[in-house]
């Protein structure tokens with residue numbers, strides 16, 4: 001069965017979620033109080049309606065209650081984002097994802113019952129910063145405040161050596177969880193496999209340990 005979603009706020013972020021979900025064959029109800037925005041999504045989403053999401057009566061009439069997962073992507077108007085989230089929690093929506101504009105906004109959203117708070121500008125900024133620091137860091141994913149997963153190009157010093165020789169776990173406290181080699185991805189790399197040029201490693205560890213690993217080996 002197709003899962004049902006609603007996206008409220010069709011700016012760049014909400015619009016992109018709406019497009020992607022629709023392309024993946026999901027049922028999406030697209031909502032915005034701006035007529036032009038709604039028209040833009042008429043042929044993309046399953047339904048696109050003009051509505052003010054802070055109005056509980058309107059939301060009820062739209063049958064939002066029957067939707068599994070609602071994404072609130074109202075950007076600059078923090079008040080509207082908070083009010084919308086309150087309306088949705090009052091209606092007992094199973095899963096609510098909300099985009100936060102700043103840390104205070106995030107705190108409030110967590111308090112009032114948002115199931116998932118996302119912070120795309122901040123997170124993307126961090127990822128890009130890591131990529132700017134070292135062009136060998138291809139991607140970066142924060143697991144917690146002090147643990148991450150990074151995707152890095154194999155370092156010059158690692159070529160022809162094995163994980164045993166480099167003793168990565170003992171020396172750097174990190175784990176290599178996968179090695180990409182061309183089209184292949186090996187998710188249980190052998191400790192005695194030698195690193196080759198163009199290998200890409202997926203490494204998990206504390207930020208401190210990963211940073212040491214990056215500085216000394218990558």
Ligand code: ATP
Nearest residue numbers: 009010011012013032033034052053074075076080
């Ligand atoms: P992005 O950075 O993702 O582009 P943005 O910062 O442009 O987002 P806004 O334009 O502030 O975000 O808001 C996104 C959308 O939310 C807009 O299209 C706006 O019309 C819509 N929106 C704002 N308030 C409401 C509301 N009360 N009900 C429905 N839609 C709303």
Ligand code: ATP
Nearest residue numbers: 163164167168169170171174175176177189190191
């Ligand atoms: P350990 O006691 O550290 O788990 P081990 O007994 O499992 O080591 P091997 O698997 O042969 O021994 O690995 C030897 C060393 O190679 C490890 O101590 C570690 O430093 C390094 N190593 C092996 N696999 C990885 C990995 N996936 N990521 C990082 N280092 C690894």
Ligand code: CA
Nearest residue numbers: 011012075076
């Ligand atoms: Ca914005």
